[in-house]
Amino acid sequence: MQRMVNDPDRVVEEMLEGFVKTHGNLVEKTENARVLKYVKAPEKGRVGIVTGGGSGHKPAFIGYLGKNMVDAVAVGEIFSSPTAKAFYDAFRAADGGAGVACLYGNYAGDNMNVKMAVKMAAKEGIEVKTVVANDDVASAEKSESKKRRGVAGEILMWKAGGAKAAQGGSLEEVIAAAQKAIDHTKSVGVGLKPCTIPAVGHPNFEIADGTMEVGIGHHGEPGIEVAKLKTADEIAAKMVETIVPDQPLTEGDEVAVLVSGLGATPVMELYIVFNRVYDLLEEKGIHVYRSYVGNYFTSLEMMGVTLSVMKLDEELKELLDVETETMGLTQFGRQ
Amino acid sequence: MEMFTNKEGAAIVPGLVRAIQENKDYLSEIDGAIGDGDHGINMNKGFTLCGERLTGGEDLSGALETLGEILLCEIGGSMGPIYGTFFGEMGQAVRNWEEIGEAEFGRMLEAGLAGIRELVPTDVGDKTLLDALIPAVNAYREAEEAGKGFAEALDAAAEAAEAGRDATKDMVAKVGRASRLGERSRGVLDAGASSCAVIVRSMCETAKGLLG
Numbered sequence: 001m002q003r004m005v006n007d008p009d010r011v012v013e014e015m016l017e018g019f020v021k022t023h024g025n026l027v028e029k030t031e032n033a034r035v036l037k038y039v040k041a042p043e044k045g046r047v048g049i050v051t052g053g054g055s056g057h058k059p060a061f062i063g064y065l066g067k068n069m070v071d072a073v074a075v076g077e078i079f080s081s082p083t084a085k086a087f088y089d090a091f092r093a094a095d096g097g098a099g100v101a102c103l104y105g106n107y108a109g110d111n112m113n114v115k116m117a118v119k120m121a122a123k124e125g126i127e128v129k130t131v132v133a134n135d136d137v138a139s140a141e142k143s144e145s146k147k148r149r150g151v152a153g154e155i156l157m158w159k160a161g162g163a164k165a166a167q168g169g170s171l172e173e174v175i176a177a178a179q180k181a182i183d184h185t186k187s188v189g190v191g192l193k194p195c196t197i198p199a200v201g202h203p204n205f206e207i208a209d210g211t212m213e214v215g216i217g218h219h220g221e222p223g224i225e226v227a228k229l230k231t232a233d234e235i236a237a238k239m240v241e242t243i244v245p246d247q248p249l250t251e252g253d254e255v256a257v258l259v260s261g262l263g264a265t266p267v268m269e270l271y272i273v274f275n276r277v278y279d280l281l282e283e284k285g286i287h288v289y290r291s292y293v294g295n296y297f298t299s300l301e302m303m304g305v306t307l308s309v310m311k312l313d314e315e316l317k318e319l320l321d322v323e324t325e326t327m328g329l330t331q332f333g334r335q
Numbered sequence: 336m337e338m339f340t341n342k343e344g345a346a347i348v349p350g351l352v353r354a355i356q357e358n359k360d361y362l363s364e365i366d367g368a369i370g371d372g373d374h375g376i377n378m379n380k381g382f383t384l385c386g387e388r389l390t391g392g393e394d395l396s397g398a399l400e401t402l403g404e405i406l407l408c409e410i411g412g413s414m415g416p417i418y419g420t421f422f423g424e425m426g427q428a429v430r431n432w433e434e435i436g437e438a439e440f441g442r443m444l445e446a447g448l449a450g451i452r453e454l455v456p457t458d459v460g461d462k463t464l465l466d467a468l469i470p471a472v473n474a475y476r477e478a479e480e481a482g483k484g485f486a487e488a489l490d491a492a493a494e495a496a497e498a499g500r501d502a503t504k505d506m507v508a509k510v511g512r513a514s515r516l517g518e519r520s521r522g523v524l525d526a527g528a529s530s531c532a533v534i535v536r537s538m539c540e541t542a543k544g545l546l547g
Contacts, residue, residue: 076411080373084416085408108511109413112454116407116416200372222516 001201003301008198012055012077019062023327026066032089034075034082036062041071041094047165047174048072048094050102050128051158052087053110054079056197057218059328060297064155066326069162074113078197078300079219081109087117091128099127099171103161103178105150106134129171131178133157135187135308137246138215138224151218152260152297153185153308155329156320163322177319185310186243190235191216191223193264193303214238218262218299218306232269236276239307244284247311251285256292256320258308263298265305270294273305281309290320296328337485338436339545341429344395347541348402352386354537355379355530362533366526369513374414374526381410381418395435399426413511414527417451417464418534424450437485440542444472444492455510459499462506462513462520464527471496471535486546489539496535500528 005011016036020029027036042048051061052074064070071094074082082090091100102118104110111132118128133150140147161178169177191213194203205220207213212230215223230238249255259274261267274293281288289312297306310316323333355362355378363375385402393401403423406415428446432439448468457463459470474495478488503525508514513525 080377080412081415083408083411084419086411108455109411109416112413112416113411115454116420197373199376200367204367204370204372222519 001196001198003196003198005198008201011198012075015055016062016075026325026327027062030072030089030093032086034086035072035089035093036065036075037072037090037093038065038067038070040067042096044096045098046096047098047169047171048091048096048100049158049162049165049174050074050087050090050094050100051104051154052076052082052090052114053105053107054081054219056195056300057297059295059326060154063328064158064326066324068166068322068324069326069329070158076109078199081107081113084113084116084120087114088120091117091121091126092124095126099129101161101165101171101174101178102128102130103154103157104130104132105154106132106146106148107150127171129175131157131161131175131182133182135182135185136189136217137186137242138188139217139221142246149217149221150182151187151189151308152258152306153182153187153310155292155296156185156256156258156308156310157182159324159329160316160319162324163319166322177315181310181316181319184247184312184316185308186247187306187308188214188239188242189216189218189223189262189304189306190214190239191220191262191302191304192229194220195263195300195302197300212304215242216304218297220299220302232272233276235305236273236307237280240277240280243307243309244286247309249281249284249286249309249311254287254289254312254317255281256290256310256312256316257281257288258292258296258310260292260294260296260306260308261298262302262304262306263295264301264303267294270305273307277307289317292329337546338434338439339542340434341394341396341432343545344429344435344542345393345398346545347395347538348389348393348398349386350541351402351534351537352382354533355382358530358533362526362530365524365529368523369508369516369520370526374530377410377412377414378418378530381406381415384409396426396430399423399429402426414530416454417527420450420454421447437479437488440485441475441479441488444475448472457510460506461509462503462525462528463508463510464525464531466503466506466525467496467499467528467531467535470499486543489543493536493539496532500524500532503528
């Protein structure tokens with residue numbers, strides 16, 4: 001295993017220590033070692049934004065703590081849900097008296113732990129409402145979209161929810177904005193090489209050289225098709241053709257595009273893929289309003305890419321344009 | 336009458352800790368086939384913590400609640416909330432009973448199962464721990480209703496849990512992490528059903544030992 005670790009069982013702790021030392025202007029520790037918060041959270045009278053999930057997805061999830069985005073994050077072991085207690089403590093860390101929006105991804109463990117944490121919070125008088133991201137179109141048929149997993153589209157959900165909270169939105173309004181954001185976002189991944197959890201020591205799935213797995217999940221969940229490895233343009237086309245009919249997107253639509261690497265793919269190649277994604281969408285008369293290209297939501301050292309496309313309306317455009325400052329995403333307000 | 340006191344029943348929990356510790360590698364190996372191979376490690380971590388934290392002064396209710404709380408608050412993943420709820424609910428169910436007889440033990444198992452069912456939308460055949468637990472609870476109740484004694488009902492539950500575990504081998508996972516593997520999940524045991532069978536067997540054996 002060609003990796004830089006000390007004790008494989010302590011990678012999460014040591015990563016958190018390093019992260020807080022680096023980004024102390026944005027994030028700080030809480031009483032719970034598995035909960036980090038934005039230094040200015042909670043803000044009295046403002047809806048708190050919480051997320052959480054397993055580790056190994058940097059910058060997700062703690063990389064989106066900061067101004068106008070996420071207020072507190074529950075941190076789990078690698079690829080394993082945080083505890084109910086961690087979600088509960090994150091709710092407490094983010095609660096400014098106006099309620100908490102828990103915006104997280106659709107995974108069995110996270111669903112259970114959030115559900116229990118919401119009950120614990122209700123006993124303490126903290127109102128928590130949830131939105132469950134299910135943007136990964138390859139993870140279930142459209143008719144079973146409630147079973148779909150949450151992937152990189154979650155970033156756009158946090159962006160919209162956090163911006164709504166910044167605008168003074170009520171808990172209901174923040175939840176509605178985040179729900180709309182994820183309902184309008186579709187994602188698909190393509191994997192080229194698997195990843196290894198340090199404590200396990202070997203990949204628990206394989207992608208043979210010369211092949212690619214279309215629709216791969218963020219933890220190596222099998223996709224819809226194993227195909228011969230194609231060119232960047234052909235991979236871009238495959239992803240666009242998967243997403244466009246699913247939303248569906250039609251001529252005249254405006255979209256935000258997020259291309260994220262899965263960890264080991266050179267950022268240069270992400271731009272090569274995006275270059276073709278942009279042209280394919282514009283050829284269809286789908287206008288790209290805003291784009292994000294980089295390692296936004298990774299899976300350890302998996303090689304591959306995810307494409308997320310959000311269909312915009314005036315409200316979502318306005319929310320995406322709100323300035324934000326986090327480790328993973330910083331942008332200035334649009335003039 | 337066959338029964339043991341709530342205080343004597345506390346021995347069930349250290350028995351569970353030992354059973355999980357002894358089966359740590361077996362559970363991880365099963366999980367490695369279609370999961371990420373950490374089931375035994377995580378279970379061992381939680382149960383061992385519980386073993387260290389028990390003072391010996393608890394009764395069955397207190398010991399079960401301690402175990403439940405540790406799994407819930409310190410383990411995470413899917414197994415933390417599921418088993419945390421299972422043991423926590425069982426602990427609450429027996430809180431007001433000084434003596435645990437055949438009926439009380441049955442109501443305790445049912446309370447644990449009900450807690451899990453409220454948490455997860457899962458049924459028999461989905462390739463989860465419920466494939467071991469539901470048959471175990473049913474077998475216990477059937478033995479009880481048929482007028483068989485406490486010891487016989489305990490044996491029936493443990494055997495049904497193990498048969499249920501074995502039946503998961505031919506199933507395709509419908510929920511949880513393994514469900515993302517679809518057909519690839521067929522042909523191997525479910526890790527949750529395997530740990531559940533270990534747990535039910537251990538609880539029943541210790542309880543039987545207490546009957547003298």
